[in-house]
Amino acid sequence: MASGTARYLRYILFAFFGLAVVYFISSSSSTQRLGNLSEFTKSGILSQAGKNPQAGQKPADGDTNLSTETTPNTPAGLPPATADGPRMNATFVTLARNSDLWEIARSIRQVEDRFNRKFHYDWVFLNDKPFDETFKKVTTSLVSGKTHYGQIPVEHWSFPDHIDQDRARKVREDMAQRKIIYGDSVSYRHMCRFESGFFFRQELMLNYEWYWRVEPSIELFCDIDYDPFKFMADNKKKYSFVLSLYEYVETIPTLWDSTKKFMKAHPEHIAEGNSMGFLSDDGGETYNHCHMWSNFEIGNLDWLRSKAYLDYFEALDQDGGFFYERWGDAPVHSIAAGLLLKKEEIHFFNDIAYYHVPFTHCPTGEKTRLDLKCHCNPKDNFDWKGYSCTSRFFDINGLSKPEGYENQQD
Ligand SMILES: Nc1nc2c(ncn2[C@@H]2O[C@H](COP(=O)(O)OP(=O)(O)O)[C@@H](O)[C@H]2O)c(=O)[nH]1
Numbered sequence: 140m141a142s143g144t145a146r147y148l149r150y151i152l153f154a155f156f157g158l159a160v161v162y163f164i165s166s167s168s169s170t171q172r173l174g175n176l177s178e179f180t181k182s183g184i185l186s187q188a189g190k191n192p193q194a195g196q197k198p199a200d201g202d203t204n205l206s207t208e209t210t211p212n213t214p215a216g217l218p219p220a221t222a223d224g225p226r227m228n229a230t231f232v233t234l235a236r237n238s239d240l241w242e243i244a245r246s247i248r249q250v251e252d253r254f255n256r257k258f259h260y261d262w263v264f265l266n267d268k269p270f271d272e273t274f275k276k277v278t279t280s281l282v283s284g285k286t287h288y289g290q291i292p293v294e295h296w297s298f299p300d301h302i303d304q305d306r307a308r309k310v311r312e313d314m315a316q317r318k319i320i321y322g323d324s325v326s327y328r329h330m331c332r333f334e335s336g337f338f339f340r341q342e343l344m345l346n347y348e349w350y351w352r353v354e355p356s357i358e359l360f361c362d363i364d365y366d367p368f369k370f371m372a373d374n375k376k377k378y379s380f381v382l383s384l385y386e387y388v389e390t391i392p393t394l395w396d397s398t399k400k401f402m403k404a405h406p407e408h409i410a411e412g413n414s415m416g417f418l419s420d421d422g423g424e425t426y427n428h429c430h431m432w433s434n435f436e437i438g439n440l441d442w443l444r445s446k447a448y449l450d451y452f453e454a455l456d457q458d459g460g461f462f463y464e465r466w467g468d469a470p471v472h473s474i475a476a477g478l479l480l481k482k483e484e485i486h487f488f489n490d491i492a493y494y495h496v497p498f499t500h501c502p503t504g505e506k507t508r509l510d511l512k513c514h515c516n517p518k519d520n521f522d523w524k525g526y527s528c529t530s531r532f533f534d535i536n537g538l539s540k541p542e543g544y545e546n547q548q549d
């Protein structure tokens with residue numbers, strides 16, 4: 140009996156041993172599988188086509204500012220990916236109607252893809268009417284930063300009391316006959332006055348120091364791998380542009396007269412070492428109509444809110460040319476930047492490739508275009524053509540023109 144019991148005990152021990160071996164083999168192989176899986180994830184093989192480097196990895200070319208980045212579908216609760224470096228107190232700003240939704244959606248998508256998906260700056264939308272739910276829903280879904288929606292107070296979008304309505308109406312009728320672009324439009328004039336004197340004073344904008352203006356249906360053609368707001372701050376820039384050209388004379392016949400009156404009344408606001416040479420070919424006697432196109436702008440809001448700028452806007456507004464002519468915000472901003480800022484405070488962004496109908500700024504210099512993965516045709520670049528004022532900007536600042544500009548002059 141004793142030997143029988145021992146045999147049973149041996150069988151039980153063997154069975155335990157066998158079970159232990161089976162358990163050990165199966166658990167070690169599943170650990171290994173999990174180990175391999177986490178290796179794949181780390182090396183980015185499971186992330187989107189290897190385009191989303193994880194912390195500690197060398198970022199892909201052109202993504203040099205990235206420290207961490209998640210796949211586009213960041214799981215809820217995880218913080219969004221951000222670029223290295225301090226955040227500037229900055230926002231995008233767009234004036235738009237509800238009917239501009241799909242055109243501004245295209246612009247936002249381009250700005251996000253080329254820049255803001257890595258930086259997540261806020262976006263302020265302004266409108267003279269309330270934004271509808273669809274506008275807010277779609278734009279919020281596209282912007283990677285916070286979105287804010289503001290309705291413009293009526294006094295910033297209407298005729299000031301001192302404007303003679305009859306005179307203003309006659310001007311519109313006359314301009315309609317002469318087929319001057321937007322010449323018959325009241326709302327376009329409110330828009331130009333608003334962009335000249337009020338957008339930077341909207342309640343939502345008071346929280347910010349820097350702005351980047353974006354209009355519907357614009358295009359960006361190159362990656363922007365650094366923070367232009369920070370560039371502006373670090374280099375003491377206050378205003379910037381990508382396209383410049385001559386303004387239609389018929390829309391601003393007396394703008395320079397008003398400006399000269401202002402210069403006389405407020406010599407204290409005129410900067411030493413300003414850009415008068417960009418604006419005038421005869422030392423300030425007449426305006427050559429050069430201006431920086433304001434549908435793209437990166438600029439400093441505190442400068443626009445300064446006494447110097449506000450005095451200039453107020454002087455122009457009193458003279459009534461927003462309504463008795465059709466003064467655009469582009470020449471107004473440009474003349475102000477040209478006279479109230481030192482010339483070094485204005486920056487030309489060669490590396491921000493941009494389109495607003497009908498002009499393109501495509502960076503001069505093949506290396507820049509390849510490094511930044513640009514998709515614009517260099518032949519479309521407007522910078523060095525006869526109707527552009529950008530050459531003049533280079534000349535007055537003593538800048539040497541980028542290599543290859545000679546081949547783009549016609
Ligand atoms: N809310 C609002 N925005 C306007 C109005 N008119 C123009 N805008 C906006 O003002 C900017 C300039 O207008 P746009 O039509 O692009 O003028 P253009 O670029 O000079 O041809 C754009 O951002 C428009 O969406 C308007 O009546 N109301």
Ligand SMILES: [Mg+2]
Binds near residue numbers: 355434
């Ligand atoms: Mg436009």
